Amino acid sequence: MADPFRPPPVPGPRLGFALMGLGALLLCIGSYLGLFVAPSESYMGDVYRIMYVHVPTAWNTMLAFTFAFGAALAFLIKGEFKWDARLEAAVEVGVMMAGLLCLQGSIWAKPTWGVWWDWDPRLTTTAVMFFAFVGILALRRFVEDPVKRATWSAVATIVAYADVPIVYFSVRWWNSLHQMQSSPETVSRAFLIPLRTNAFAVLFLMAGLITVRTRIAALRLRQEMAPPLPEPASGLAAEGAR
Amino acid sequence: MTQLLAAVHKEWLLQSRAVAPLVAVLVFGATALLLFSFAVGPDYELLRGNAPGFLWLALLLSSTLTLAESFQAEMEHRALEGQLLLPASATAVYYAKALANWAQLALLGIALVPLMVALYDANLPRPLALFGIIALGTAGLSAPGTLYAAMTHQARSRQTLLPLLLFPLVVPVLIASVKATSLLMLGDPMGQVWSWTLLLFAFDAIHWSLCGLLFGRVVED
Amino acid sequence: MSATGVITGGWGYVTAAYLVSAVTLSCYAASVVLRYRAEVRRAARESRLPGVP
Numbered sequence A: 001m002a003d004p005f006r007p008p009p010v011p012g013p014r015l016g017f018a019l020m021g022l023g024a025l026l027l028c029i030g031s032y033l034g035l036f037v038a039p040s041e042s043y044m045g046d047v048y049r050i051m052y053v054h055v056p057t058a059w060n061t062m063l064a065f066t067f068a069f070g071a072a073l074a075f076l077i078k079g080e081f082k083w084d085a086r087l088e089a090a091v092e093v094g095v096m097m098a099g100l101l102c103l104q105g106s107i108w109a110k111p112t113w114g115v116w117w118d119w120d121p122r123l124t125t126t127a128v129m130f131f132a133f134v135g136i137l138a139l140r141r142f143v144e145d146p147v148k149r150a151t152w153s154a155v156a157t158i159v160a161y162a163d164v165p166i167v168y169f170s171v172r173w174w175n176s177l178h179q180m181q182s183s184p185e186t187v188s189r190a191f192l193i194p195l196r197t198n199a200f201a202v203l204f205l206m207a208g209l210i211t212v213r214t215r216i217a218a219l220r221l222r223q224e225m226a227p228p229l230p231e232p233a234s235g236l237a238a239e240g241a242r
Numbered sequence B: 001m002t003q004l005l006a007a008v009h010k011e012w013l014l015q016s017r018a019v020a021p022l023v024a025v026l027v028f029g030a031t032a033l034l035l036f037s038f039a040v041g042p043d044y045e046l047l048r049g050n051a052p053g054f055l056w057l058a059l060l061l062s063s064t065l066t067l068a069e070s071f072q073a074e075m076e077h078r079a080l081e082g083q084l085l086l087p088a089s090a091t092a093v094y095y096a097k098a099l100a101n102w103a104q105l106a107l108l109g110i111a112l113v114p115l116m117v118a119l120y121d122a123n124l125p126r127p128l129a130l131f132g133i134i135a136l137g138t139a140g141l142s143a144p145g146t147l148y149a150a151m152t153h154q155a156r157s158r159q160t161l162l163p164l165l166l167f168p169l170v171v172p173v174l175i176a177s178v179k180a181t182s183l184l185m186l187g188d189p190m191g192q193v194w195s196w197t198l199l200l201f202a203f204d205a206i207h208w209s210l211c212g213l214l215f216g217r218v219v220e221d
Numbered sequence C: 001m002s003a004t005g006v007i008t009g010g011w012g013y014v015t016a017a018y019l020v021s022a023v024t025l026s027c028y029a030a031s032v033v034l035r036y037r038a039e040v041r042r043a044a045r046e047s048r049l050p051g052v053p
Helices: A014-037 A047-078 A081-113 A121-142 A146-174 A189-225 A235-241 B002-017 B019-040 B044-070 B072-085 B090-120 B127-152 B158-169 B171-186 B193-219 C011-047
Strands: none
Touching (some): A014 A047, A014 C011, A047 A121, A047 A146, A047 A189, A047 C011, A081 A121, A081 A146, A121 B158, A146 A189, A146 B127, A146 B171, A146 B193, A189 C011, B002 B090, B044 B072, B044 B127, B044 B158, B090 B193, B127 B158, B127 B171, B127 B193, B158 B171, B171 B193
C-alpha cells in the first residue's frame, strides 16, 4: 500500500466551477417559480414561499455534514490526506449553510409565530451543530501539525455527528410541552416543482463549493507537507520564499 | 484490566497530593452560583424555579477547569508519551482519566447542593435520587471532556478551545440533567424523571464507548 | 395574522429570506473562488523558486 501520509493530489477546478454555475442558474429558475408562479397557500398566505429556499438548504446542510462524517471515517481508516481536505471543505461549507439555515428559520418564525426563535427541535439542533462544527474549524486553525490536525478534526467530527440525533431528541422532548411544528406539510403538485428545482440547485451549488474548497485545502496541504526548502543561496531567493 | 487499575491508582495518587486545585474549583463553582443569583435578583420564586439550571451551569463551567487541569500533569516531563511507550494501552489511560474527572465533578456537584439549597431556598425531597442524576450528568461531561482535553492541552488557545468544542456536544446532558433535577426538586406528577434518566444513560453509554475507542488515535504519534 | 387565521402580507419577510440567502451564498462562493485563485498563484510562485523539486 502506498505511503498514506503524502500530500493529496489536486485535480483542476473546472468541475467545481461548472457545478457552482449550474447550481446558481437552477436556483434563479427555482426561486423565480417559487416566488411568482406558485400559488398562494391557504393558511400561510405568501410567507410559505420562504420554504422554497429553507427546505433545500436544510436537506443540503445535513448532506454536507454527513459527507464530512464520511470523510472523517475515511481518513481515520485509510489515512489519505485527500479525505482530510474533503473534511475541511465539507465542514466549512456545512457551517456556512447551517448559519444560513438559522437565519432563514428566524425570518420564517417571526411572521408565523411572532417570535424570532421558537425552539423548533430541527432548527435548535442546527444551531447546536453550527456551534459544534465551528469549534472543529477553530480546532483546525489552532493545531499546526497537519497529521495531528487531520486526526483530531476527524475524531471531533465523528463525535459531533454521532451527537446530532441525541441533541435532536433531547430538544424535542424538552420542547414538547410548547410544541409548535413550524414547517407546513405541502402535498400539492404546484408546490413541488419549485421545491425540487431549488433542492437540486442547492445540491449542485454545494457540491461545487465543496469541490473547489477541497482544492484549496489540498493545495495548502501540499505546501505544508512539502519537504523543507534548501537554505537560500541569495537574498533574492529568501525574499521569494517568504 | 490490571493496566486500568494501575492507571486509576496513579490518578488517585495525583489527586490526593494536589488538593489545592480541587478546592479552587469548588470555590469557583460556589462563586458561579452566587453570581447567577445576582443576575436574576432576589425573587424567591424565580430563584427556586431556576435552581437546577444554575447548579448545572455552575458544574458545566467548573468542568472546563477540571478537565483542562487533568492533563496538566501529563504535559510535564512528557509523561503521557512515557506511559504509552511502557506500553500502557491508551484505552486504560483514557478510562482512568475519565473516571478521575468523573469522580471530581460528581463530588463537586454534591458539594454544591447545600449551597444551592441555601442560596435559592430550594427543596430537596429526594436527595439520593438527585445525587444519582449528578453522577449520571457529570459522567456525560467527563467522557467527551477527557477526550477533548487530551486534544486541546497540546493546542494553542487551549482555554478557549476546550469549552468551544465541549459545550455544544453536551447540550443533551445539560437539558436532561436540568430537567431531571427540576422534576426531583419541584415535583414530578407525570413520572417523567425516568425518561430523562434513560436519556442520560444513553448519552453516557454512547460517549464512554465512542470516546474510549477514539482516544487511541488522539494520543498516537 | 388576520381574523380568518391567514397570514396576510409577509412579502417583506419573503424578500428578506431570499436576499439573505442570495447574499450569503454569493459572498461565500466569491470567497471560495478568490481563495482558490490565491492558492493557485502561491503554488505557482513557489514551484518557480530555485532548488524546489
